[in-house]
Amino acid sequence: xxxxxxxxxxxxxxxxxxxxxxxxxxxxxxxxxxxxxxxxxxxxxxxxxxxxxxxxxxxxxxxxxxxxxxxxxxxxxxxxxxxxxxxxxxxxxxxxxxxxxxxxxxxxxxxxxxxxxxxxxxxxxxxxxxxxxxxxxxxxxxxxxxxxxxxxxxxxxxxxxxxxxxxxxxxxxxxxxxxxxxxxxxxxxxxxxxxxxxxxxxxxxxxxxxxxxxxxxxxxxxxxxxxxxxxxxxxxxxxxxxxxxxxxxxxxxxxxxxxxxxxxxxxxxxxxxxxxxxxxxxxxxxxxxxxxxxxxxxxxxxxxxxxxxxxxxxxxxxxxxxxxxxxxxx
Numbered sequence: 509x510x511x512x513x514x515x516x517x518x519x520x521x522x523x524x525x526x527x528x529x530x531x532x533x534x535x536x537x538x539x540x541x542x543x544x545x546x547x548x549x550x551x552x553x554x555x556x557x558x559x560x561x562x563x564x565x566x567x568x569x570x571x572x573x574x575x576x577x578x579x580x581x582x583x584x585x586x587x588x589x590x591x592x593x594x595x596x597x598x599x600x601x602x603x604x605x606x607x608x609x610x611x612x613x614x615x616x617x618x619x620x621x622x623x624x625x626x627x628x629x630x631x632x633x634x635x636x637x638x639x640x641x642x643x644x645x646x647x648x649x650x651x652x653x654x655x656x657x658x659x660x661x662x663x664x665x666x667x668x669x670x671x672x673x674x675x676x677x678x679x680x681x682x683x684x685x686x687x688x689x690x691x692x693x694x695x696x697x698x699x700x701x702x703x704x705x706x707x708x709x710x711x712x713x714x715x716x717x718x719x720x721x722x723x724x725x726x727x728x729x730x731x732x733x734x735x736x737x738x739x740x741x742x743x744x745x746x747x748x749x750x751x752x753x754x755x756x757x758x759x760x761x762x763x764x765x766x767x768x769x770x771x772x773x774x775x776x777x778x779x780x781x782x783x784x785x786x787x788x789x790x791x792x793x794x795x796x797x798x799x800x801x802x803x804x805x806x807x808x809x810x811x812x813x814x815x816x817x818x819x820x821x822x823x824x825x826x827x828x829x830x831x832x833x834x835x836x837x838x
Contacts, residue, residue: 511536511663511695512557516566519552526552528719529566536662539689539696541706541713545814549719550699554665557697558586571662584612587656587694591667593648597641601632601651604640605658612659626654629691630684646677650684657688663695664688670705682708703804713804715811722811727804734802734810735760735772739779741797742768749792753783763810770810772802 512534519527527549534540544550555561557568559579567574573581595604602623609619627633630650640648649669656664669685670678682705689696700706706713707727714724723730743749750764753771758779761772773779776799787794809815 509536510534512540512568512570512697514553514557514566514568517553517556517563517568518565519549519556519561520564525719527556527563530716530719530721531566532714532721532724534663534695534697535711536695537689537693538711539685539698539709541698541700541710542716543700543706543713543808544716545812548717548812550716553716554667554697554699558588558665559583584659585662587659587661587664589649589652589656589664589666589669591671593652595640595648595652595655598639600637600639601627601643602636604651605655608655609658614659622658622660626657629657629688630654644677645673646680649673649677649681653681653684653688657692657694661694663697666696666698668700669698670700670702678702678705685709703808707804715808717812727807730807731802731804733761733772734770734806735776736774736802737772737776737799738802738806739771739773739776739783739797739799740768741771741783742795743787744793744795745790748790749787752786752790752792756786761810763813765809765813768796770806772810776800 510533514533515531516529517527517531518525518529530553542550542554552561556563557570557575559575559582562576567576569575570582571585573585575582596607599607605623605626606619609622614622624633627636630653632647632650632654635643635647640651643651653666653669666685670681673681685696686709688694698706698709710727712724712726713730715722725733746764746769750762750769753759754762759771759773763770780797780799783797784794805815
Protein backbone atom coordinates (compact mmCIF):
# COMPACT_ATOMS: atom_id res chain seq x y z
CA UNK A 509 0.00 0.00 0.00
CA UNK A 510 1.33 3.43 -1.00
CA UNK A 511 1.28 5.83 1.94
CA UNK A 512 3.09 8.65 0.10
CA UNK A 513 2.40 9.21 -3.57
CA UNK A 514 3.54 12.05 -5.82
CA UNK A 515 2.57 12.64 -9.42
CA UNK A 516 4.49 15.17 -11.50
CA UNK A 517 5.14 17.22 -8.36
CA UNK A 518 6.75 20.53 -9.31
CA UNK A 519 7.88 23.70 -7.58
CA UNK A 520 9.15 26.86 -9.27
CA UNK A 521 10.56 30.00 -7.71
CA UNK A 522 10.66 33.09 -9.93
CA UNK A 523 11.19 31.00 -13.04
CA UNK A 524 13.67 28.60 -11.40
CA UNK A 525 12.50 24.98 -11.24
CA UNK A 526 13.56 23.57 -7.89
CA UNK A 527 11.54 20.34 -8.22
CA UNK A 528 10.86 19.16 -11.74
CA UNK A 529 7.81 16.93 -12.27
CA UNK A 530 8.83 14.12 -9.93
CA UNK A 531 6.72 11.02 -9.42
CA UNK A 532 7.44 8.42 -6.76
CA UNK A 533 5.76 6.52 -3.97
CA UNK A 534 6.64 5.25 -0.51
CA UNK A 535 5.07 2.07 0.79
CA UNK A 536 3.34 1.76 4.14
CA UNK A 537 5.73 0.60 6.85
CA UNK A 538 8.99 1.05 4.95
CA UNK A 539 12.03 3.18 5.78
CA UNK A 540 12.68 5.32 2.74
CA UNK A 541 15.88 7.31 2.28
CA UNK A 542 15.83 10.54 0.27
CA UNK A 543 19.33 11.46 -0.84
CA UNK A 544 20.77 14.27 -2.89
CA UNK A 545 23.43 16.98 -3.02
CA UNK A 546 22.69 20.44 -1.67
CA UNK A 547 20.36 22.29 -3.99
CA UNK A 548 19.09 19.03 -5.49
CA UNK A 549 15.45 19.66 -4.52
CA UNK A 550 14.96 17.36 -1.56
CA UNK A 551 14.28 20.17 0.91
CA UNK A 552 11.67 21.71 -1.37
CA UNK A 553 10.07 18.31 -1.98
CA UNK A 554 9.71 17.62 1.71
CA UNK A 555 8.37 21.10 2.44
CA UNK A 556 5.63 20.39 -0.07
CA UNK A 557 4.90 16.98 1.41
CA UNK A 558 4.66 18.48 4.91
CA UNK A 559 2.33 21.29 3.69
CA UNK A 560 4.87 24.07 4.26
CA UNK A 561 4.95 24.93 0.55
CA UNK A 562 2.27 24.77 -2.12
CA UNK A 563 3.33 22.96 -5.29
CA UNK A 564 3.38 24.88 -8.56
CA UNK A 565 2.13 21.84 -10.44
CA UNK A 566 1.37 18.18 -9.89
CA UNK A 567 -0.07 16.57 -6.80
CA UNK A 568 0.76 14.39 -3.83
CA UNK A 569 -1.05 12.50 -1.11
CA UNK A 570 -0.05 11.26 2.33
CA UNK A 571 -2.23 8.55 3.86
CA UNK A 572 -4.69 9.28 1.08
CA UNK A 573 -4.99 12.98 1.91
CA UNK A 574 -4.16 15.56 -0.76
CA UNK A 575 -1.37 17.88 0.42
CA UNK A 576 -3.14 20.99 -0.91
CA UNK A 577 -6.81 20.16 -0.33
CA UNK A 578 -6.57 18.29 3.01
CA UNK A 579 -3.71 20.07 4.72
CA UNK A 580 -4.97 19.63 8.30
CA UNK A 581 -5.53 15.92 7.73
CA UNK A 582 -2.00 15.59 6.31
CA UNK A 583 -0.57 17.31 9.41
CA UNK A 584 -2.45 14.99 11.70
CA UNK A 585 -0.81 12.06 9.93
CA UNK A 586 2.80 13.24 9.93
CA UNK A 587 5.51 13.80 12.51
CA UNK A 588 8.75 15.71 11.93
CA UNK A 589 12.10 15.53 13.67
CA UNK A 590 14.06 18.57 12.64
CA UNK A 591 17.78 18.70 11.97
CA UNK A 592 18.19 21.57 14.45
CA UNK A 593 16.97 21.08 18.04
CA UNK A 594 13.39 22.19 18.61
CA UNK A 595 12.89 21.24 22.26
CA UNK A 596 12.13 23.54 25.20
CA UNK A 597 15.22 22.98 27.30
CA UNK A 598 13.66 24.61 30.39
CA UNK A 599 11.02 21.90 30.55
CA UNK A 600 11.47 18.27 31.52
CA UNK A 601 11.29 15.50 28.97
CA UNK A 602 7.83 14.58 30.19
CA UNK A 603 6.62 18.19 29.98
CA UNK A 604 7.87 18.54 26.41
CA UNK A 605 5.92 15.47 25.38
CA UNK A 606 2.80 16.46 27.29
CA UNK A 607 2.80 19.93 25.73
CA UNK A 608 3.13 18.49 22.25
CA UNK A 609 0.27 16.05 22.86
CA UNK A 610 -1.95 18.91 24.06
CA UNK A 611 -1.31 20.75 20.78
CA UNK A 612 -2.69 17.74 18.96
CA UNK A 613 -5.76 17.49 21.17
CA UNK A 614 -4.98 14.25 23.05
CA UNK A 615 -7.08 13.97 26.22
CA UNK A 616 -5.51 13.55 29.66
CA UNK A 617 -5.67 9.76 29.84
CA UNK A 618 -4.43 9.29 26.31
CA UNK A 619 -1.58 11.77 26.92
CA UNK A 620 -0.48 9.91 30.02
CA UNK A 621 -0.45 6.48 28.40
CA UNK A 622 1.16 7.73 25.21
CA UNK A 623 3.94 9.55 27.04
CA UNK A 624 4.82 6.33 28.83
CA UNK A 625 4.74 4.37 25.57
CA UNK A 626 7.09 6.64 23.65
CA UNK A 627 9.45 7.17 26.61
CA UNK A 628 9.78 3.41 26.92
CA UNK A 629 10.36 3.10 23.19
CA UNK A 630 13.35 5.48 23.29
CA UNK A 631 14.57 4.35 26.72
CA UNK A 632 14.06 7.67 28.55
CA UNK A 633 11.70 6.64 31.34
CA UNK A 634 14.34 7.20 34.03
CA UNK A 635 15.14 10.67 32.69
CA UNK A 636 11.60 11.90 32.06
CA UNK A 637 11.62 14.31 35.05
CA UNK A 638 15.03 15.80 34.25
CA UNK A 639 15.27 19.19 32.55
CA UNK A 640 16.08 18.79 28.88
CA UNK A 641 18.99 21.25 29.21
CA UNK A 642 20.74 18.52 31.21
CA UNK A 643 20.25 15.88 28.50
CA UNK A 644 23.12 14.68 26.31
CA UNK A 645 22.91 15.21 22.56
CA UNK A 646 21.80 11.63 22.02
CA UNK A 647 19.11 11.87 24.69
CA UNK A 648 17.74 15.06 23.11
CA UNK A 649 17.58 13.34 19.74
CA UNK A 650 15.72 10.39 21.23
CA UNK A 651 13.29 12.74 22.95
CA UNK A 652 12.61 14.54 19.67
CA UNK A 653 11.89 11.20 18.02
CA UNK A 654 9.52 10.36 20.88
CA UNK A 655 7.80 13.71 20.50
CA UNK A 656 7.36 13.15 16.77
CA UNK A 657 5.49 9.93 17.59
CA UNK A 658 3.19 11.32 20.28
CA UNK A 659 0.15 11.85 18.05
CA UNK A 660 0.41 8.44 16.30
CA UNK A 661 1.64 9.70 12.90
CA UNK A 662 1.50 7.31 9.98
CA UNK A 663 4.62 8.94 8.47
CA UNK A 664 7.60 10.31 10.38
CA UNK A 665 10.01 12.64 8.59
CA UNK A 666 13.55 12.48 10.00
CA UNK A 667 15.94 15.22 8.89
CA UNK A 668 19.56 14.19 9.47
CA UNK A 669 18.61 12.32 12.67
CA UNK A 670 22.18 11.64 13.86
CA UNK A 671 24.02 14.71 12.59
CA UNK A 672 26.82 15.72 14.97
CA UNK A 673 26.50 12.68 17.23
CA UNK A 674 29.37 10.34 18.06
CA UNK A 675 29.56 6.92 16.40
CA UNK A 676 28.23 4.96 19.39
CA UNK A 677 25.26 7.29 19.89
CA UNK A 678 24.52 7.27 16.17
CA UNK A 679 24.31 3.48 16.19
CA UNK A 680 21.98 3.58 19.21
CA UNK A 681 19.70 6.05 17.39
CA UNK A 682 19.64 3.71 14.38
CA UNK A 683 18.44 0.90 16.61
CA UNK A 684 15.69 3.11 18.07
CA UNK A 685 14.57 4.05 14.56
CA UNK A 686 14.44 0.38 13.56
CA UNK A 687 12.51 -0.47 16.73
CA UNK A 688 10.09 2.41 16.20
CA UNK A 689 9.46 1.33 12.62
CA UNK A 690 8.78 -2.25 13.75
CA UNK A 691 6.82 -1.62 16.94
CA UNK A 692 4.82 1.43 15.87
CA UNK A 693 4.45 0.40 12.21
CA UNK A 694 5.47 3.94 11.35
CA UNK A 695 6.63 4.75 7.84
CA UNK A 696 9.95 6.62 7.96
CA UNK A 697 11.01 9.22 5.40
CA UNK A 698 14.69 9.87 6.09
CA UNK A 699 17.23 12.38 4.82
CA UNK A 700 20.87 11.81 5.68
CA UNK A 701 24.37 12.63 4.53
CA UNK A 702 25.73 9.44 6.12
CA UNK A 703 25.74 6.69 3.52
CA UNK A 704 26.33 4.02 6.16
CA UNK A 705 23.19 5.27 7.90
CA UNK A 706 21.06 4.96 4.77
CA UNK A 707 22.61 1.56 4.06
CA UNK A 708 21.78 0.25 7.53
CA UNK A 709 18.30 1.71 7.90
CA UNK A 710 16.60 2.02 4.55
CA UNK A 711 14.52 -0.48 2.64
CA UNK A 712 14.77 1.70 -0.47
CA UNK A 713 16.44 4.98 -1.36
CA UNK A 714 15.71 7.66 -3.92
CA UNK A 715 18.40 9.95 -5.30
CA UNK A 716 17.39 13.41 -6.51
CA UNK A 717 19.58 15.95 -8.33
CA UNK A 718 18.79 19.16 -10.19
CA UNK A 719 15.16 18.72 -9.22
CA UNK A 720 14.75 15.34 -10.89
CA UNK A 721 14.58 11.83 -9.44
CA UNK A 722 17.56 9.93 -10.85
CA UNK A 723 16.82 6.51 -9.42
CA UNK A 724 14.74 4.74 -6.78
CA UNK A 725 15.40 1.16 -5.77
CA UNK A 726 16.49 -1.15 -2.99
CA UNK A 727 20.06 -0.68 -1.85
CA UNK A 728 21.09 -4.13 -3.05
CA UNK A 729 19.75 -3.47 -6.52
CA UNK A 730 21.42 -0.06 -6.64
CA UNK A 731 24.78 -1.53 -5.68
CA UNK A 732 24.31 -4.21 -8.29
CA UNK A 733 23.63 -1.53 -10.93
CA UNK A 734 27.12 -0.15 -10.32
CA UNK A 735 28.74 -3.59 -10.61
CA UNK A 736 29.73 -6.52 -8.44
CA UNK A 737 33.14 -4.86 -7.98
CA UNK A 738 34.12 -1.22 -8.42
CA UNK A 739 37.45 -0.36 -10.05
CA UNK A 740 38.64 3.21 -9.61
CA UNK A 741 41.52 4.43 -11.73
CA UNK A 742 43.32 7.57 -12.86
CA UNK A 743 45.29 7.76 -16.09
CA UNK A 744 46.88 10.07 -18.62
CA UNK A 745 43.79 10.23 -20.88
CA UNK A 746 40.44 9.51 -19.26
CA UNK A 747 38.36 10.17 -22.36
CA UNK A 748 40.33 7.84 -24.61
CA UNK A 749 40.52 5.02 -22.08
CA UNK A 750 36.83 5.21 -21.24
CA UNK A 751 35.90 5.09 -24.93
CA UNK A 752 38.06 2.00 -25.37
CA UNK A 753 36.79 0.27 -22.24
CA UNK A 754 33.16 0.85 -23.20
CA UNK A 755 33.72 -1.55 -26.08
CA UNK A 756 34.39 -4.39 -23.62
CA UNK A 757 31.27 -6.44 -22.88
CA UNK A 758 32.58 -7.57 -19.48
CA UNK A 759 32.47 -4.01 -18.16
CA UNK A 760 29.01 -3.42 -16.71
CA UNK A 761 29.26 0.35 -16.28
CA UNK A 762 31.71 3.21 -16.74
CA UNK A 763 31.61 6.69 -15.29
CA UNK A 764 34.02 9.55 -15.93
CA UNK A 765 34.69 12.01 -13.11
CA UNK A 766 36.97 15.03 -12.94
CA UNK A 767 40.20 13.11 -12.43
CA UNK A 768 39.31 9.42 -12.43
CA UNK A 769 37.15 6.65 -13.90
CA UNK A 770 34.95 4.19 -12.07
CA UNK A 771 34.15 0.85 -13.64
CA UNK A 772 31.57 -1.73 -12.59
CA UNK A 773 32.79 -5.26 -13.25
CA UNK A 774 32.65 -8.84 -12.04
CA UNK A 775 35.76 -10.39 -10.48
CA UNK A 776 37.53 -7.06 -10.45
CA UNK A 777 40.94 -8.28 -9.31
CA UNK A 778 41.16 -10.61 -12.29
CA UNK A 779 40.35 -7.77 -14.68
CA UNK A 780 43.11 -5.35 -13.61
CA UNK A 781 45.85 -6.86 -15.84
CA UNK A 782 43.45 -6.75 -18.78
CA UNK A 783 42.75 -3.06 -18.18
CA UNK A 784 46.50 -2.37 -18.27
CA UNK A 785 46.77 -4.25 -21.56
CA UNK A 786 43.92 -2.25 -23.08
CA UNK A 787 45.47 1.03 -21.90
CA UNK A 788 48.80 0.07 -23.46
CA UNK A 789 47.20 -0.47 -26.88
CA UNK A 790 46.21 3.22 -27.00
CA UNK A 791 49.32 4.60 -25.26
CA UNK A 792 47.45 5.57 -22.08
CA UNK A 793 49.41 5.39 -18.84
CA UNK A 794 47.49 4.24 -15.77
CA UNK A 795 48.61 6.23 -12.75
CA UNK A 796 46.60 4.51 -10.00
CA UNK A 797 44.05 1.72 -9.74
CA UNK A 798 42.14 -0.08 -6.98
CA UNK A 799 39.25 -2.52 -6.68
CA UNK A 800 36.61 -3.01 -3.99
CA UNK A 801 33.02 -4.00 -3.41
CA UNK A 802 30.47 -1.27 -4.24
CA UNK A 803 29.01 0.87 -1.48
CA UNK A 804 26.14 3.32 -1.39
CA UNK A 805 28.77 6.05 -1.80
CA UNK A 806 29.61 4.49 -5.17
CA UNK A 807 25.95 4.50 -6.12
CA UNK A 808 25.62 8.18 -5.21
CA UNK A 809 28.80 9.04 -7.12
CA UNK A 810 27.69 7.04 -10.13
CA UNK A 811 24.31 8.75 -10.45
CA UNK A 812 25.23 12.32 -9.42
CA UNK A 813 28.92 12.56 -10.34
CA UNK A 814 29.64 13.81 -6.83
CA UNK A 815 30.38 12.30 -3.45
CA UNK A 816 27.94 13.18 -0.74
CA UNK A 817 30.87 13.89 1.59
CA UNK A 818 31.59 16.94 -0.58
CA UNK A 819 28.23 18.38 0.40
CA UNK A 820 27.37 20.37 3.48
CA UNK A 821 24.26 19.07 5.26
CA UNK A 822 21.10 20.95 4.42
CA UNK A 823 18.57 22.08 6.96
CA UNK A 824 15.42 20.32 5.85
CA UNK A 825 13.01 22.82 7.37
CA UNK A 826 14.34 26.27 8.14
CA UNK A 827 14.04 27.89 11.56
CA UNK A 828 10.97 29.85 10.57
CA UNK A 829 9.04 26.64 9.96
CA UNK A 830 9.77 24.87 13.22
CA UNK A 831 6.33 25.57 14.64
CA UNK A 832 4.51 22.98 12.57
CA UNK A 833 3.99 20.72 15.59
CA UNK A 834 2.29 23.46 17.57
CA UNK A 835 0.35 25.37 14.91
CA UNK A 836 -2.58 24.44 12.76
CA UNK A 837 -2.57 27.64 10.65
CA UNK A 838 0.65 27.12 8.65
